Amino acid sequence: MPQPVKQLETTRKGSLDGALRAAKSGGCAPSSCGLSAPDDIDPAIWERIKDHPCFSEEAHHYFARMHVAVAPACNIQCNYCNRKYDCANESRPGVASEKLTPDQALRKVIAVANEVPQLSVLGIAGPGDACYDWKKTKATFERVAREIPDIKLCISTNGLALPDHVDELAEMNVDHVTITINMVDPEIGAKIYPWIFYRHRRYTGIEAARILHERQMLGLEMLIKKDILTKINSVMIPGVNDAHLVEVNKWVRDRGAFMHNVMPLISEPSHGTYYGLTGQRGPQPLELEALHDRLEGGAKLMRHCRQCRADAVGLLGDDRRREFTRDHISSDVTYNASKRHAYRQLVALECGDHLAARKDAITAVTSAESDGQLHVAVTTKGGGRINEHFGHATELQVYVVSQKGINLVGNRKIGQYCLGGWGEEATLYSIISALEGIDILLCAKIGDSPKKRLAEAGVRATDAFGYDYIETAIGALYAAEFGVKPLVATA
């Protein structure tokens, strides 16, 4: 059994130094996250993704990314996107509250790096297209790389202008690129993209989709040739491309994409997007899960995506962008590496501990003689632990535990139940509907009243496993539920 390590602070305050001292007394030397790569990942690839939260499910518990909204200009129109409106309470791709110049972006990155020790990745994801608005993207990366050499750089693009810049991306050591690919058939593409702007002309219909598709594939092949890790994002649009995404998955796998992230369409009428206004619905959580299951065995799937904004800051489940708006950042900031450095040492210890605990729990589950299956929802704010109160949670992580192991299958956004010290009755009602198909809810704390209401709706909620590792708790739960040999808790 590994030494119990002092719980990792993922909260805002808390003394890193104290935690580090406590961790060091555990007696093992800090190394990279996870003393060894998980079994299903090539060690060389693991080295490149172990601290990228969007490329590694393990890393997303510990590491944070930030996006700087320096690239507002866009060369295509998608039916699920409307960049005209920004609401501070909205969270969806393509939305940003303030656009930044490369110099403002640099100051923001330094301010965040000084305050958010988990920061490991800087991404440019728009709010337009990072490759089309290339001058600003490039200027930002050059400035940041000079000041903070160890930050990973990544971009997200629609792919149309990507082939023009692959060489420069490689030169700037951009090691992670995400292309949004929603179709490999222009007939379907024409229903998603009303127009594109390419080589000084606007194209529409099938022709537009065909050009976009060819450029996306060319860009993907060029990236793979340069050995740049490439993730593919796809938006699942029921009745438009949902069945077709199986085909997309095959295409991108055959061309060497590292990971495929299938996300649900967000189409609230209030967002004013074409799909929002025409009543095109997004998929239900269980529909998305079923599609994910159909894609198993193809390109590796990402199931922990939070569909974050073009100006998100922080761990994937914990957006801190409001702390770093333009008026909060002084014009003169100097990078101080100490917090990030100390945090990395701490993570090295904790992460190895977590991997070991996770392995034990999964082994216990898979070796049990039971064909039972549970859907378990968890509230967490990072660190791989059940450390969020039910009343504070804005999302649920959904795990399925069965003979196949303990697997994250998705996340569901919920309204915050506890606001200003009071539980909101109306919110609880919507949370109950978001819990569809869930057997058990695990959280750090839950009051008797919501617990009772959830039980009436058929969901058992418990804080008995508060602050445990997620997999350890689920393993113990599985053992209790199906009468298999329980595990000795490790942390």
Next chain:
Amino acid sequence: MAFKIIASQCTQCGACEYECPSDAITFKGEKYVVDPKKCTECRGEFDTQQCASVCPVPKTCVPA
């Protein structure tokens, strides 16, 4: 003849500034404006007005 930008509809994405072959579009104060002295409506250079072609919002880059 020149084009103009309807400021109330403009998302300030800046794509038109980038595409304009005559450098006629600049960010002034709080909005993008077309300099009518420089704007050629892209005649002799492109088949379509570049600002209107790239603009993500309909009817926002229009004849003045």
